[in-house]
Amino acid sequence: MMNSHVWLNGSLVEPARAQVPFLTSGLHYGIGVFEGIRCYAGPLGPAIFRLPEHITRLIESAHILGFSRLPYSHADLMAAVTDTVRASGHAACYIRPLIYLAEGGWDLTVDSARPHTGIAVWPWTTFLAEDAKARGIRANVSSFTRHHPNVMMTKAKIAGNYANSVLARTESKRLGFEEAIMLDAQGYVAECTGENIFIVRNGTLITPPAAAILEGITRDTVMLLAADLGYGVAEASISRDALYRADEVFVCGTAAEIAGLSEIDFRTIGSGRTGPITRALQEAFHSVVTGAHPRSAAWLTPVGAPVTS
Numbered sequence: 001m002m003n004s005h006v007w008l009n010g011s012l013v014e015p016a017r018a019q020v021p022f023l024t025s026g027l028h029y030g031i032g033v034f035e036g037i038r039c040y041a042g043p044l045g046p047a048i049f050r051l052p053e054h055i056t057r058l059i060e061s062a063h064i065l066g067f068s069r070l071p072y073s074h075a076d077l078m079a080a081v082t083d084t085v086r087a088s089g090h091a092a093c094y095i096r097p098l099i100y101l102a103e104g105g106w107d108l109t110v111d112s113a114r115p116h117t118g119i120a121v122w123p124w125t126t127f128l129a130e131d132a133k134a135r136g137i138r139a140n141v142s143s144f145t146r147h148h149p150n151v152m153m154t155k156a157k158i159a160g161n162y163a164n165s166v167l168a169r170t171e172s173k174r175l176g177f178e179e180a181i182m183l184d185a186q187g188y189v190a191e192c193t194g195e196n197i198f199i200v201r202n203g204t205l206i207t208p209p210a211a212a213i214l215e216g217i218t219r220d221t222v223m224l225l226a227a228d229l230g231y232g233v234a235e236a237s238i239s240r241d242a243l244y245r246a247d248e249v250f251v252c253g254t255a256a257e258i259a260g261l262s263e264i265d266f267r268t269i270g271s272g273r274t275g276p277i278t279r280a281l282q283e284a285f286h287s288v289v290t291g292a293h294p295r296s297a298a299w300l301t302p303v304g305a306p307v308t309s
Helices: 027-028 051-065 072-090 160-173 217-228 240-242 276-289
Strands: 006-008 011-013 032-034 038-039 048-051 095-104 114-123 137-141 179-185 191-194 196-201 204-207 233-237 246-253 257-264 300-301
Touching: 006 072, 011 072, 027 095, 027 114, 032 051, 032 160, 048 072, 051 072, 051 095, 072 095, 072 114, 160 179, 179 246, 191 196, 191 240, 196 217, 196 240, 204 217, 217 233, 217 246, 217 257, 217 276, 246 276, 257 276
Parallel strands: 137 179, 137 257, 204 233
Antiparallel strands: 006 011, 006 114, 032 095, 038 048, 038 095, 048 300, 095 114, 179 191, 196 204, 196 246, 246 257
């Protein structure tokens, strides 16, 4: 991971200076919120995908976690992300803003502590295997249940929540799969470890209801692009066996983008490769993030442009 500068509490600093002391309560208890954002290379230079929406969700996550006051506004954080990417010199990169409990908090409350804010960027390769988009990936239904919304705040990207994802994905990788599908407490499909999930049945896209999942920004993008392409989109409960009989299944997220599932629990899905509707969405998504789609202008923030909230 190469990183030329890190934005920390209002200043760009060398990575060696962007250190978290061992005795930091946010580190010990997982008390922090974060975002994963992508910057793509395009004809006008680097551009950040749906930056305002990501910063809105970051601030909302902090509010859900209980931070009563943040030192930076939406506009401040937008500018900080853009400044950090610009300073990095990367044409394409992954961006990680993090707001974490830094001073105090040892009494297990957020009110006794002060949050710090950092932003790092690094060159992006792939989250899944290089050929995953074409061939599809193998997944299994995890033995770990996705967080119940009355146990953890599922609408927030809270750092500690991801122990659930780490347990599930580690188990799946050790079993020879590439991703884990997690069920909710009622036994219906919820989401994957870092992605939302869709099935395709008779030309219609179906995705789990928003109530108990993290509503991904890529999920929203997919739903809008699918409608643009003329496909029906519905939110409905999905049973485990509905996955097996689907014409196509795909996952989507900032890191994974859009990836088809070729196999679930040793059962072939559709043709056993990424299906035609998933491929159409992959192509539309690539067009959007590289500046060649009618929606690109609204969804891309050029790194060299002035930033407004």
